Amino acid sequence: LAVAAKRKKLVSALVLVAAALPKPPDVRHDPRVFGLFVLYLVPGAAELYLRRRKARMTPEEESNEMLELCTVDMGRIPREVVEAHYALARERRGMPWANQAFLSSARSMVPNVLFPAKVKRWIERVKAPTLLIHGDKDRLVSVAASRAACVMRSDFRLEVLDGIGHVPQMEAHP
Numbered sequence: 001l002a003v004a005a006k007r008k009k010l011v012s013a014l015v016l017v018a019a020a021l022p023k024p025p026d027v028r029h030d031p032r033v034f035g036l037f038v039l040y041l042v043p044g045a046a047e048l049y050l051r052r053r054k055a056r057m058t059p060e061e062e063s064n065e066m067l068e069l070c071t072v073d074m075g076r077i078p079r080e081v082v083e084a085h086y087a088l089a090r091e092r093r094g095m096p097w098a099n100q101a102f103l104s105s106a107r108s109m110v111p112n113v114l115f116p117a118k119v120k121r122w123i124e125r126v127k128a129p130t131l132l133i134h135g136d137k138d139r140l141v142s143v144a145a146s147r148a149a150c151v152m153r154s155d156f157r158l159e160v161l162d163g164i165g166h167v168p169q170m171e172a173h174p
Contacts, residue, residue: 004130005122014130018138018166020109021123021145022116030139032069040106050099059089070166072137077170123152130156135164135171 001019004011023029040046053062063085067074074082092098112119130153134146143160150156164172 001119001122001126004128005125008125008127011126011128014126014128015133016130016146017133017169018135018141019132019146019149020112020141021149022113022119023142023145024148027142027144029142033140037106037110040103041110046103047099050102054093054099059093060086063089067167070140071171072135072163072165073171076172078173081170120152123149126153132156132158133161133168134158135161135166135168137163138166140166 001014001016001021004014039049057065063082064074067077067082067085071077132146132149134141134143136143146158146160150158161168161172
């Protein structure tokens with residue numbers, strides 16, 4: 001979205017999948033997701049939480065917890081994709097910078113939620129045809145956020161996938 005807004009010539013068409021867009025003020029955050037992001041914002045506490053989580057859980061358990069948070073039905077994810085997540089989680093155990101990279105990524109999204117003006121300006125400036133794809137059961141980013149973007153931009157198109165969570169690319173497949 002930022003590239004499409006700032007460097008228009010680089011983007012001829014845009015597809016946003018469960019994008020972290022600002023939600024309307026009357027839409028509540030999922031309590032579990034909200035609690036996790038508040039924790040991720042607290043320096044020291046977030047790092048301690050991730051270290052303790054790593055000590056008490058196997059890589060497979062960590063992956064399952066994340067996939068369950070991001071999906072409506074983890075059973076819909078192809079087994080080979082789940083296995084790839086397990087392999088990546090095992091590999092991440094040997095990366096001393098992995099927790100900090102995760103926290104940096106999580107923390108980078110918070111300003112877009114708390115201070116949505118910048119993202120709204122990006123939405124206004126996009127020239128490329130834009131498709132938003134969103135699961136109606138997404139707990140991380142409410143589908144209301146995509147709907148609000150489409151209200152701002154009537155030329156944006158929204159496809160809502162029924163019974164799907166935050167990762168439709170994994171959960172909704174033929």
